[in-house]
Amino acid sequence: MTLTPSISPLTPRQIQARLLQIATLFLFLFSLALTFAPAVRERAWLSGLRWGHWAGFALWCLVFWLAHRQMQTHLPDADPFLMPIAALLSGWGLLTIWRLDAAYGWRQTLWLGLCGAILILGLRLSPTLQFLRRYKYLWLSSGILLTMLTFLFGKHPLGEGPRLWLGCCGVYFQPSEPLKLLLVVYLAAYLSERLPLPSRPAILLAPTAILTGLALMLLLLQRDLGTASLFLLLYSAILWTATRRGYFLWLSLAGLLAAGSLGYLTIDVVRLRIDSWLNPWQDPSGHSFQIVQSLMAIANGGIFGRGPGLGNPGLVPVAISDFIFSAIAEESGFMGVLFLVVLLGLLLERGMRIALRAPDCFRRLLALGLTVYLGLQSLVIMGGNLRLLPLTGVTLPFLSYGGSSLLTAFLSLLLLLLISVQGEEEAAYLASARPYLSLTALLGAGLFAVALAGFWWGVWRGPDLLTRTDNARRAISDRYVRRGSLLDRENRPLAITQGAVGEYQRVYPYPDLAPVLGYTHPVYGQAGLEASLDGYLRGLQGNPASLIWWHHLLYGQPPPGLDVRLSLDLDLQKVADAQLRGHRGAAVLLNARSGEILVMASQPAYDPMVLETEAATLLSRPDAPLLNRAAQGRYPAGEVLTFFLRTAGLSAASPAGQEAFCRKAGFYTAPALRLPVAQAAVPGEALLVSPLQVALAAASLSQGGVRPAPRLALAVNTPQQGWVILPPLDEPAVVFSPAQVEVARDTWTKGTLFWEWSGRGYHQGQAVVWYLAGTPPDWSGMPLTLVLLLEEDQSPPVHQMGQAILTAALQP
DSSP, X not given: OOOOOOOOOOOHHHHHHHHHHHHHHHHHHHHHHHHHHHHHHXXXXXXXXXXXXXXXXXXXXXXXXXXXXXXXXXXXXXXXXXXXXXXXXXHHHHHHHHHHOHHHHHHHHHHHHHHHHHHHHHTXXXXXXXXXXXTHHHHHHHHHHHHHHHHHHOBOTTSSSOOOBEEETTEEEOTHHHHHHHHHHHHHHHHHTTOSOOSOOHHHHHHHHHHHHHHHHHHHHTTOHHHHHHHHHHHHHHHHHHHOOTHHHHHHHHHHHHHHHHHHHHOHHHHHHHHHHHOGGGSTTTTTHHHHHHHHHHHHHTTTOSOTTTSOGGGSTTTTTTTHHHHHHHHHHHHHHHHHHHHHHXXXXXXXXXXXXXXXXXXXXXXXXHHHHHHHHHHHHHHHHTTSSOOOOOOOTTTSSOHHHHHHHHHHHHHHHHXXXXXXXXXXXXXXXXXXXXXXXXXXXXXXXXHHHHHIIIIISHHHHHXXXXXXXXXXXXXXXXXXXXXXXXXXXXXXXXXXXXXXXXXXXXXXGHHHHOEEETTTEEEHHHHHTHHHHTTSSSSOHHHHHHHHHHHSSOOOOOOEEESOOHHHHHHHHHHHTTSOEEEEEEETTTOBEEEEEEESOOOGGXXXXXXXXXXXXXXXXXXXXXXXXXXXXXXXXXXXHHHTTOOTTOHHHHHHHHHHHTTXXXXXXXXXXXXXXXXXXXXXXOHHHXXXXXXXXXXXXXXXXXXXXXXEEETTTEEEEOXXXXXXXXXXXXXXXXXXXHHHOOSSXXXXXXXXXXXXTEEEEEEEEEOOTTOSSOOEEEXXXXXXXXXXXXXXXXXXXXXXXXXX
């Protein structure tokens, strides 16, 4: 006979001890990551390491070790899950505050020590909590009195803003925080003495309505709208569960909507917050700045986050308090959001379980109210960070900076722990658990909505948000990760990154190419090739997925960017810019066979290095130097179309034939190029074309009637395969027959090595001059095509300019 050894279940103290050990390991690894984060970010080991937060971690260990020992002595049968959950949340919040601001980290550490001492001493209290029940009016009246004192002696820690705090010498206390707790104590004590209520409970409930209404009035006068909303919801939730009358909840929700509507019409703060909630993109740099930056921080976290200390949560205002959730989401990602939601869900589940098992009605309602307070306040602030709800300015319990908030959360924890001790007592009679279960389901649904919203902004919409020009995180990353270079066809630098890690700066050796190359700037975003090739230049394209994932995991940043070789010839580019200088115009020179663009000139140009000081001037100049006229300009085709129609043997009087030819020539299609280009013309409207479109159509006259597929970005230098060819994005197309090309050569070649033509275009007062030229179709060397455009109408020297460019290109 074989005896199977029995495995005895763990005792509550053993469960709590093991969970605290797991929390300690998590926070130890988090602290370790924060220490090495500066070195990892700068990729310079043992440089600039952080150490201050270890003091916070050490005090956290001491507080919860003593609290655990105290519980073993005085409350061995208390709920074993509450303290580890609260410990992990408070430690996570403490280290996040240290990561954001060391000065506030020290303050929060001191508050944690004070709150921990109160928790440890409070564990000696009698679990009956009769002192709370007996003096319910005194407790609530004291809280209301303290709140009233803020009208006389109120201050704001930052000097500006609503004066909701009492204190001096750098130590502040917000009475509205513990007032929530005192309201819960009062309601639980008052209602427990009067249950069951009669069929008409108005008279019995009048004192609760009066005192709660007084507290609400004070908060509204202070414009502490978030706390006032929580008061109303707390009051209705407790009444609903105590009386089993659901209309209390609906009435409070209706009242909240009515108050919100009235506030929207009469109070500026309410209107601005609701407008920012409904449409934050309308004013992203003004009143909606906080919520937009919060969403970008969450998007920047992605699935796994940037890593502790490797994100940029400080870009979100008040990240240590109102927006600590977005700070956590940025550095721990959607998985961190999910973990946080699970922890809060477990906290609420244990609180509701304690309420249902409470030995008397007072402690049942008290546990319920405390749990609802923690759940509602968490949902309100997380929902505000995620744009599920309007911003309210409340704190996230256990995590946000603030002594008042932390003290209230710790007192709630203490009371829940005391209530969870049943001893020999049985659970009090409960007529129906349905309101409790329904309320639990509502809070759970709210947490589920938070998780879904975290996935929406962090994973689904994240990539789109991160490309916004007001996302400074990309520019900050560019200071730490070398951006790839833009090179001409001979690997000569056109745009390079210089400097040391943390001080990288983009440099443009040839500024005249700025309309084509564009810029990458922390304030003004990106333009030109810097924008269209950003994936390669930033290292997010062209690198192996495993390398990108590894750098994201290790550094919270992409790998070094990749160099991109362009088809441009810097020597010919200089010739074209010299010819155009002093004029408004553009030039495109391309290889008619391969479609490679050898020259793309646009004048006047600008220097990207002076955007910081000259942006306003550049934007207001009438000659539009920021515009890439060659690819983004839209000009009247005018006699150009007549030239092409005549070559094709078509009549300009035939609308159907004209439209068919324009489609074949590519005038109704934007060129497929890795570069921002102008929108194509629409049939039936005036034909506006870009010099690039005309150059591609004209190239068919130098290449047997075939319009080539344009190419500008030729290759990218990958770490594994070296230079990898970037294929064209389009296919060649036949525009003219060989016979038509021969006729054009004979017609337009006049004593020179190349064919050439010039004409004008007019549209709504805009006059331009076109010049087209190219090598004949039987040319033995590289077939070339040039298109030159000038925004002038007074016989400009277009032939001389074009011939100088083409002659330089034909030089051996």
